[in-house]
Amino acid sequence: MSGVRVLVGTHKGAFLMTSDAKRKQWDIKGPHFTGWEVYHVKGSPADPNRLYASQNTGWFGQVIQRSNDGGKTWQAMEKKFAYDGEPGNHKWYDGTSRPFEFKRIWHLEPSLTDPDTVYAGAEDAAFFRSTDGGESWHELPALRQHSTAPNWAPGAGGMCLHTIILDPKNEDRIFVAISAAGAFRSDDAGKSWRPINRGLRSEGIPDPNAEVGHCVHRIAMNPSRPNVLFMQKHWDVMRTDDAGDTWTEVSGNLPSDFGFPIDVHPHEPETIYVVPIKSDSEHIPPDGKLRVYRSRTGGNEWEALTNGLPQSNCYVNVLRDAMAVDSLDSPGIYFGTTGGQVYASADAGDSWNPIVRDLPAVLSVEVQTLA
């Protein structure tokens, strides 16, 4: 019988939530790694029992955990993330230069075909890969050594590589996004990179149309159309139909085009989801109403999805890695909030129910569709 497993990273540990295809009754396990920040947990598409988790504290540093049994047991893996060669410099908030310094892993992206290969996005921005199930990590340094890197600057959350998307139709093509440098694409499996930010416009940087410097919050792809990407930027929701070569704004009638997560319906590649947030200075939902917005037209025309979500006195945020979609026939949409709620919709967003209400602040949500 099919079902789902939702993988939730929080400020104080990780939680795993399983349900059958109805997605009404949930079995919740956790916390795992209690007291540690868990930025991300993700399963291998090639082996659903292989999970990876990024565990961190400011006191004791970075740990990667691996499970081979769907999260029943975990093993701490090698935690040495060393930049390849001279770290080089990037820009600090005040425009001065400072060296790249490893702080944490924001995002883990397992290979689509090999459970032992997994990519990791770091703060300060760098792209790592393990080919032995997380036992050792090596930087693919071309990204950090890109000619524009000395001009990259951190976003408010740090200079993080937070998005990694592997092209299912072209194993050499990888997309990443860095706050606040922008989006980049490799067409040779990470050996070289090019910025893909044409069409982005950001008022908060000296040249609003600069090649790099844009605070990209999240990028999403429907695997059936890997050249079509959707982006939630600091401000503006964007789309590209040419793998990032050019972007156009599709914010349309959103109440605010600021936000963090964005995701795509698994079966309808023109149906996308965002969670508008009032502004970059307030980080709260407009009017105290938690609303997911759905566009069935690839952007520009948006509808509010409110059934089951709090519509008064709600001031939580939804962070960039905290939304996911499953691939059941009636797809599930999931998101977690800084208030510790994890909401699920089993009908593509028409109605919502909380899986759990009182977790620590949610940093990430992923979902596995289980056979």
Added chain:
Amino acid sequence: MIRVVLPPHLRNLARVTGEVEVEVQGKATQQSVLDALEARYPVLRGTIRDQTTQQRRALVRFFACEQDLSLDPPDIPLPDDVATGREPFLILGAMAGG
């Protein structure tokens, strides 16, 4: 035998409860105790000191015999009471909320 008290985060990570004990060859120093600790619990590598520079992580402190040893050079002998196991070597996360 050197007695070492780990902070709760690291006890969880190493899957131990209470104090741990490590055997040190030669003089008991911060460095030799941490070398022995990491050899016995490899999962702790990088959590107390940087794996490349071997410097203490900024928010980790070392106490023993009611003294703060955090800023001592890593290769000087620890107090006799630690070396003989009468007192533990304490590894702490710097006090903070959150």
